[in-house]
Amino acid sequence: MKLYVDAGNTRLKWCLEEAGETVASGAGVLDEENPLPGIAGFASRISRIAVSTVASEEKRERLLGYLAGLSNVPARCYWSEPERGGLQNAYSDYDRMGADRWHAMYGAWIGHKQGFVVVDAGSAVTVDFVDQYGRHLGGYILPGLQMMFRSLKTDAARIGFDPGQVLETGPGKSTGECVNHGVAWLSDAMIVRILWDAQAFGLADVLVTGGDADRLIGLGLSGIHRPDLVLAGLRAIADEEAS
Numbered sequence: 001m002k003l004y005v006d007a008g009n010t011r012l013k014w015c016l017e018e019a020g021e022t023v024a025s026g027a028g029v030l031d032e033e034n035p036l037p038g039i040a041g042f043a044s045r046i047s048r049i050a051v052s053t054v055a056s057e058e059k060r061e062r063l064l065g066y067l068a069g070l071s072n073v074p075a076r077c078y079w080s081e082p083e084r085g086g087l088q089n090a091y092s093d094y095d096r097m098g099a100d101r102w103h104a105m106y107g108a109w110i111g112h113k114q115g116f117v118v119v120d121a122g123s124a125v126t127v128d129f130v131d132q133y134g135r136h137l138g139g140y141i142l143p144g145l146q147m148m149f150r151s152l153k154t155d156a157a158r159i160g161f162d163p164g165q166v167l168e169t170g171p172g173k174s175t176g177e178c179v180n181h182g183v184a185w186l187s188d189a190m191i192v193r194i195l196w197d198a199q200a201f202g203l204a205d206v207l208v209t210g211g212d213a214d215r216l217i218g219l220g221l222s223g224i225h226r227p228d229l230v231l232a233g234l235r236a237i238a239d240e241e242a243s
């Protein structure tokens with residue numbers, strides 16, 4: 001069985017694969033004692049461990065320590081690359097790109113050769129454009145939903161509100177509405193712009209991943225929901241490296 005781990009800034013996602021099929025999957029939190037709840041029963045059958053992470057070095061080392069205690073198989077971390085299988089990274093400092101972005105793009109590239117946008121709505125939101133020739137045209141990094149709520153709460157003394165999963169974008173008539181509608185309104189504007197840019201660059205597909213993907217889709221981001229996109233790219237790369 002092969003274990004794939006996507007450790008983001010908020011949550012860790014994992015899946016176990018055998019003969020090309022996902023046999024188990026789950027999510028956890030890196031800071032917790034067991035960051036992969038549900039994995040223990042499978043530990044003795046693990047034959048490969050591949051990790052994609054954007055967490056701090058300290059957290060990554062703690063994760064590797066946990067994995068070393070779980071299985072004798074050494075865990076290997078996979079990072080951003082300049083090129084793979086015709087997909088070309090736009091960064092000249094390619095190793096500065098978050099591994100999750102590269103793995104998500106590669107996961108998309110495998111099945112979407114007509115050009116695509118990857119929108120990863122995680123702790124931060126990332127948007128990456130790839131054309132039909134596999135050229136990464138570049139991307140954007142924006143604050144994520146919880147990050148925006150947190151900064152409004154902590155950096156302004158008189159903005160009191162309960163953050164909500166609000167899809168209402170009309171002008172607010174209370175602090176809570178102004179914040180919740182405001183954040184939805186901002187996301188709505190981003191969505192319009194993503195769809196506009198996808199068309200302007202001639203990209204056929206929009207792939208949406210990350211914990212807040214449903215929210216963006218609910219706000220009108222018409223795209224393909226691929227919750228597993230980072231893991232799919234990581235899996236393909238680890239397979240290629242092993243063959």
Ligand SMILES: Nc1ncnc2c1ncn2[C@@H]1O[C@H](COP(=O)(O)OP(=O)(O)O)[C@@H](O)[C@H]1O
Pocket residue numbers: 007008009010011012121122123124144145146147209210211212
């Ligand atoms: N069970 C959950 N725990 C934490 N955040 C969640 C959960 N479900 C959805 N979310 C949303 O997902 C976002 C984090 O997405 P995720 O893709 O897991 O992030 P990352 O890859 O940065 O760890 C949070 O901002 C939050 O709004």
Ligand SMILES: CC(C)(COP(=O)(O)O)[C@@H](O)C(=O)NCCC(=O)O
Pocket residue numbers: 008009010054096097098099100101120122123124125126141144
């Ligand atoms: C932009 C990110 C924080 C997104 O990670 P996430 O919010 O999904 O945990 C991550 O991809 C990252 O740390 N990137 C490094 C900078 C870069 O990609 O240019």
Ligand SMILES: [K+]
Pocket residue numbers: 008100120122123210230
């Ligand atoms: K992510």
